[in-house]
Every structure is written in structure tokens, then in C-alpha cells.
Amino acid sequence: MKEVKAILAENNLHPIKGFGQNFLFDKNIIKKIASVTDIENKNVIEIGTGLGHLTKFLVAKAKKVVTVEIDKKLGAYLEQEFKDTKNLTIINYDFLKLSLAGLIENEFDGDKDIVVIANLPYYLTSPIILKLLENIQFFSAFVLMMQKEVAQRLNAEIGTKSYSNLSVMCQFYCQVKVMFDVKPQSFFPAPKVTSSVVLFEVRDSVTLENEKQFWFFVRSCFASKRKTLINNLTAYLPKDQAIALLASLNWPLTIRAENLTFKMFYELFLILKDKI
Numbered sequence: 001m002k003e004v005k006a007i008l009a010e011n012n013l014h015p016i017k018g019f020g021q022n023f024l025f026d027k028n029i030i031k032k033i034a035s036v037t038d039i040e041n042k043n044v045i046e047i048g049t050g051l052g053h054l055t056k057f058l059v060a061k062a063k064k065v066v067t068v069e070i071d072k073k074l075g076a077y078l079e080q081e082f083k084d085t086k087n088l089t090i091i092n093y094d095f096l097k098l099s100l101a102g103l104i105e106n107e108f109d110g111d112k113d114i115v116v117i118a119n120l121p122y123y124l125t126s127p128i129i130l131k132l133l134e135n136i137q138f139f140s141a142f143v144l145m146m147q148k149e150v151a152q153r154l155n156a157e158i159g160t161k162s163y164s165n166l167s168v169m170c171q172f173y174c175q176v177k178v179m180f181d182v183k184p185q186s187f188f189p190a191p192k193v194t195s196s197v198v199l200f201e202v203r204d205s206v207t208l209e210n211e212k213q214f215w216f217f218v219r220s221c222f223a224s225k226r227k228t229l230i231n232n233l234t235a236y237l238p239k240d241q242a243i244a245l246l247a248s249l250n251w252p253l254t255i256r257a258e259n260l261t262f263k264m265f266y267e268l269f270l271i272l273k274d275k276i
Contacts, residue, residue: 004188007051011077015189019071020121023050024145026186030054034061036143036179036199039115043108047095047118047128052078058117059088066107068095096127100135116142122191125150126166136173142200143179151178151196163258165222169215172208172262174200210273217269217276221257229255236275245271 004025008014015021024030034057044062049055049069058065059082066089069075075092082088089107091098104110116139120128125146132142154170155178156162170176177199184190208214221232230253233242246253249267260268269276 004051007077011073013073013077016071020123021050021071022119022187022189022191023053024119024182024187025053026182027053029182029186030057032180033117033119033143033145033197034058036197037115037141037201039117042140043111043114045103045114045116047116048121049074049078049090050119052081054117054119055082055088059085062115063087064089064108066091066103068093068098070094096124096131100131100138104138112138113140114138115140116144118143119145122147122150122193129154129166129170133169133173136202136206139202141202142174143197144200145182145195145197148181148194148196151198154198158261159259161258164225165215165219165257168218168262168265170200172203173206174202176200210269213273213276214266214269217272218257218265220276221260221265221268225256225258227256228253229257229260232257233272236272 004023015023030053033054039058039062041063044058044065046055046058046065046067049067051074052067055065055067055078064087067078068091069078070093072092075090078090082090091103104114108114116132118128125144129144132139153162153164154167155176156164156167179197179199182195182197184192184194220235221229223232223235230239230242230246233245237245243253246255251264
């Protein structure tokens with residue numbers, strides 16, 4: 001922690017709450033994150049460079065690293081810190097506003113075996129994961145650190161309260177594994193919650209027709225988690241027709257979105273897609 005505080009003081013930097021900045025300084029944890037999946041001679045995108053502690057381990061292993069940092073002051077510090085690192089590109093911009101297709105074409109010649117590694121701002125976890133899943137064709141794996149509670153939701157089993165539309169999406173595209181937890185004391189400033197590092201291994205040849213329309217439908221089924229599926233389907237059908245539809249499928253009328261497998265969601269979607 002002393003090293004982090006010294007770097008911040010020497011460079012007139014400070015953690016910005018609005019960016020969700022919690023700087024990871026525990027070297028043992030940093031080494032573990034860099035070793036979760038094989039990045040030897042691979043192309044890597046890092047989201048949230050911070051002070052570059054993890055970046056140093058990544059550039060030592062990877063073929064090339066593109067690291068994205070939104071904080072302009074940190075960007076200037078990082079350009080100086082890594083001025084002699086040949087296999088690193090620093091992009092000082094908002095990751096959510098980047099064109100990933102353009103970045104990958106420009107920086108990696110269209111490579112489709114890229115690994116993403118990130119210590120995610122807690123409040124942007126879902127939007128960043130959704131962006132990665134929407135561009136899944138470019139990636140082989142993600143190693144993402146996030147709030148432990150969110151990690152448990154992404155890896156949740158069908159029928160549990162934690163099972164959500166993001167669980168369905170992540171588990172369709174990836175094999176999701178919670179690798180280890182990280183205590184608040186490993187960061188400066190220390191967050192109020194425990195974090196988890198999660199490995200997403202992208203499944204081979206994952207394709208889905210009417211992809212955007214389908215995921216919109218899945219989200220709508222989870223719109224009011226306390227309601228039964230019938231009540232959520234009233235966005236598309238009168239209630240009596242929703243009841244008749246579930247009865248024709250031999251599904252319990254009390255079934256909720258959290259009880260549906262991917263196959264069940266898709267079966268229902270194919271029946272209703274002209275109404276969505």
C-alpha cells in the first residue's frame with residue numbers, strides 16, 4: 001500500500017470515486033490473476049490499467065497488450081511509466097465507447113483468439129460483460145475481477161434466486177468458473193466488499209439466430225423476478241393466452257424465469273418471436 005500511496009502523491013494523482021477506482025497492490029494476487037489462463041504469446045486486452053501493476057506482468061508474458069484506461073491523468077502517468085515497453089498500446093478512453101471490432105483490426109490484425117483481463121469497476125460490471133459477450137467472436141477467454149456477489153450470480157444454477165438473465169447469457173457463451181476471492185485489504189482504497197476473480201472460457205462455435213431479439217426476450221422474462229413467468233409474458237400476450245401457452249408446453253403455471261433452462265427460453269422465444 002505504501003508504494004501505491006507514494007506513486008499517487010509523487011504524480012499528483014488520487015483515486016476517483018466516479019470511476020470506481022480501487023488500486024490492486026497485492027503482488028501475490030496480481031501474479032495469480034496473470035496466471036489464471038495461458039497468455040503466453042497471445043494478444044491481450046486489459047480494461048482499467050490503474051497504476052499498471054497488473055500490466056507489467058501481462059506485457060512480460062503476452063505477445064501484445066492493449067490496455068484501456070479512462071482516467072486522463074493516469075493516462076499521462078502510464079505513457080511515461082511504460083515509454084520503453086514495445087508490446088504495449090495504451091488507449092486513454094472509455095472502454096464502453098470503443099469499437100472493439102475497430103480496435104482489434106487496428107491493433108491485432110483481426111485476431112480472434114484474444115484474452116481479456118480486467119479489474120472491473122463494480123458499478124460497470126454488467127455493461128462491460130455485455131459488451132464483451134456482444135463481441136464474443138473475437139475472444140477465447142476473459143479473466144475478470146468483480147464483486148463476489150455478482151460473480152455468484154453469473155455462475156448461479158437454474159432454480160436459485162441468484163439465477164438471472166446475465167447468468168443465462170454468460171453460461172451460454174462461456175464456461176464460467178469462480179477461481180478465487182480477493183479481500184478488500186488488497187486494494188487502495190479498500191472497497192467495502194470482497195471481490196472474486198472469474199474465468200470465462202469461451203465455448204467453441206457458439207452461434208444463435210435472432211441473437212439480439214432473443215436476449216431482449218430473456219431480459220424481459222426476468223423483468224419482475226418476483227412475478228411468475230405468466231405475468232412477465234403479458235408484455236406480449238393477454239394473460240389468458242399466456243396461461244394457455246404454458247399449459248400447452250406442460251409447464252407449471254407457477255413457473256418463474258429462474259426455473260427455465262436455455263433450451264426452454266429458446267423454445268418459448270421461437271413461439272413468441274413475431275410478437276417481440
